[in-house]
Amino acid sequence: MKFTRSKALKGELTVPGDKSISHRAVMFGALAEGLTEVEGFLPGADCLSTIDCFRRMGIAIEEKESTRILIQGKGLHGLKKPSQVLDTGNSGTTTRLISGILSGQSFETTLTGDTSIQKRPMGRIIEPLSLMGASIESLNGNGCAPLRILGHPLHGIHYTTKVASAQVKSAILLAGLYGDSPTSVTEPALSRNHTELMLNSFGAKVQTEGTTAAIEPRPHLIGQKILVPGDISSAAYFLAAGCITPGSEILIRNVGINPTRDGILRVCQMMKADVRILPIDSQTDEPMADLLVKASDLQGCILEGELIPALIDEIPVIAVMACFAKGTTVIRDAAELKVKESNRIDVMVKNLSAMGAHITATEDGMIIEGGYPLHGAVIDSHLDHRIAMSFAVAGLNADRETKILGAECVNISYPAFYEDLKYLQQS
Template sequence: MPQLIVRPGPGLRGHIRLPGDKSISHRAILFGALAEGTTHIRRFLPSTDCWSTVRCVRSLGVQISELSETELLVHGRGLRGFREPDDVLDCGNSGTTVRLLAGILAGQSFTSFVSGSAQLRRRPMYRIVVPLRQVGATIHGRDEDRLLPLLIRGGRLRGIQFELPVASAQVKSAILLAGLFADGPMVVREPGPARDHTERLLRAMGADVRVNQAMVTVVPRDQSLTPLDLEIPGDFSSAAFIIVAACAVPNSKVLLEGVGINTTRTGLLDVLREIGANISVENEREMGGEPVGDLVV
């Protein structure tokens, strides 16, 4: 039987530049498509799920130029510039793609069909169906409208106040994106903390997004989003493995450059510091509304 032998080694030394954050990569493509003009995205995460978002946006008539696998130009068509797709929008295995895209499609003047992989077609979608119907979209699907494929017929949307039964960044994002097309403020009440990447990036692109404790409001405006020159922050989830390894191995010193340090994602740092880890943040800055820093472990 093959054996794997692990021997102690010297401390970890060096610096690393991590791949871009997956959640923000999705949003950069979708929001760039809604902007009026060209959004330049660097450090895009070229994962299968993120390419599903690219594929769907292209099917809606948006041109996306690939300068490299991690650098893209999204030639936005504005809030109401999408064209009706001539086929089903295939979201692959990406729940982020289908849920955020549904919020955008709810505000369009045409009918779309959204589906995905066999696994995605088993995942419940009713948590986005309920609020998007309440704001004025027509949505039908399998299993009493709970499962993909979904038919989404956009309409004239109205602003509502919706209380999430459980905290969910994806459901919250779907409602807030629909709010860009509504006739009045769209308010989401959260029962607990959730990632706020949508709020941050929308605000950086000129949307009127207001946060008051557990209440997030989008106030619609007539103008489209403003395009950005955006570098995606490094993915903290990918950084976690290296951070823990550097903390565990004596005599280590590792620099992780340009990591996203959004507090909705960095609970690991708090835990490690509480048990004595020496982790510092240098060169703090913002990218697309997101806090970013260089981590020294």
């Protein structure tokens, strides 16, 4: 894809359904008894990988429309041994969460994914799941997929994680469904809590106190109707584009603003962005709002500590925003960026530097001196959807042409991203 400097972005749009919630709706619907109906499902490649895995284990999943699916659950012990390897594609969420579920089954499974997944660290789930009694082997001996998982009777544990990760926490809690006693997880900071909220809505007993979540074993899960809000991680690109593109005004409808995910909104406030939060009645456990963003004079800020888990996926586009802010923006405590779909610290620093930004990598983040104009460059997305979308936003505010290699990777989370961006340019 190629981008040049844009005129003002104007209009309103609805971003795709939340990726994290879409994954969980499929998984928990499969483990519940009876019908689960999901509205607002994200039909991106990652979530379709989750559907494929559960279909291979005997779960009937019907796609009524692109964003509405029906799942005929078979209960906690209704999954069947798949006849072939389960392929999670590019999805870390699928890989880690399904590992927790497979640990409690009565059959053996091999789990793999694409070349990116086969480099991402799985030791962080192998250790706690093994402590619960699971048999998990990294077939290449490097702590990464492919994984061979032989289900066993599991024991409840208390586990303290080294990083604040919803994927790690969720894998342990899902294994805890099959335990012989309660299971609890304590994190260094609170990660997104979609698992806890949705499991409770299905009938599980999950309690949270501070950064500790605890689950009672062997609940009776019942199929539900799930409304998936718009993904705030997808909305972040339009918040950024609206802030930095002169004359812009964008209304983003029906966005999930769960307080464990709203870090981008707190950053907008810290950077003095003109963003209004217009709450709406979601009638679900997940709060929702319309977001109105206008072109803004941004200020640099410091991002660190417990704020980071609430915006880890949005840091690439926040780095783009920082290039257009007055003063210096410092991002700390974000070493987790190194083990995402790409090493996002290195990739952002290399590509933004190629566009003329004054940006320096640190061990756990980056330092950005704002106010230096960007110019077009050839951008290697490393097939990372969040990198591609971030540089599309940058390219709309740079001199000369920006070319993004591997731009099709946005299909992982936002298949219509470029069309929605073009629509705002023409409105």
